[in-house]
Amino acid sequence: MKIVVVGKGGVGKTTIAAALARFLGRDGFSVVAVDADPSLNLASAIGIPRDVADKAPILFDEEEFIKSRTLLPNGFLVLNPKVDDIVDRFGVKGPDNVTVLKLGEVRKGGTRCLCPEYAFLRALLSHLVLGRRDVVVIDMVAGLEPMSRGAVRGVDLVLCVVEPSIKALDVALKMEKLSRDIGVKNFRYVVNKVRSSGDVEFVEKNINSEVFHWIPFDEAVFEADYNGVSLLDYKPLSPAVKALSELKNKIVAQFLHRK
Ligand SMILES: Nc1ncnc2c1ncn2[C@@H]1O[C@H](COP(=O)(O)OP(=O)(O)OP(=O)(O)O)[C@@H](O)[C@H]1O
């Protein structure tokens, strides 16, 4: 199963993707956590020491390698580039049976076309063949561009993270529309940084449907980030961790136990 976490900048995508990856790993799933955000902080949120994570190769920095897989000699794009060896070649092992794959930055304009990277990301998400106990969790770059380029077309579940703010909701509603247009099967809202039940009501009124799950505002999340450690190691009993574990349970019950 492939899960992608999207949303406006700073809403909590990395926090949620990292916790989900580790909780699913603890449940015995084999998890690949893909860091598709150029700031590359998923590995540390998962609890991989910085010196280890820094040594791991960044896929999109391997320009010649990407080109060799995605471009034909005549410059046309390969529609289904080979991706089945990518996790073994580029992955870095973390705790709880999670392997992190660092994608890095899609360079825009100027010297090179951004097509090969997006073609590769699309291929990774749609042609990567997974077994029943394999899960890929993608921490997506903020904003709408990956969705408008169809990079999430091959995923099973889009988790759209929102804060109770009009700006975050505006982005989220556009993402919902885009995901419908490109045929995403399951799009679910997760409200983060909730301070009162009114926050969830506010979001539901604006999205005109029920949210899938909500996570409380919790100083422990900020503190873990501040210290550059994984929230699950820093305060495993904090309210946010509890809510994140419940989010994992819902996903397992609704999407991973179905035939
Ligand atoms: N439930 C929460 N309670 C309190 N603070 C939170 C919570 N979730 C996230 N934060 C804080 O919000 C900030 C952004 O979180 P995070 O990095 O997970 O978001 P993001 O969507 O990945 O951001 P970016 O778009 O920059 O990649 C961090 O400082 C984090 O500590």
Ligand SMILES: [Mg+2]
């Ligand atoms: Mg992030």
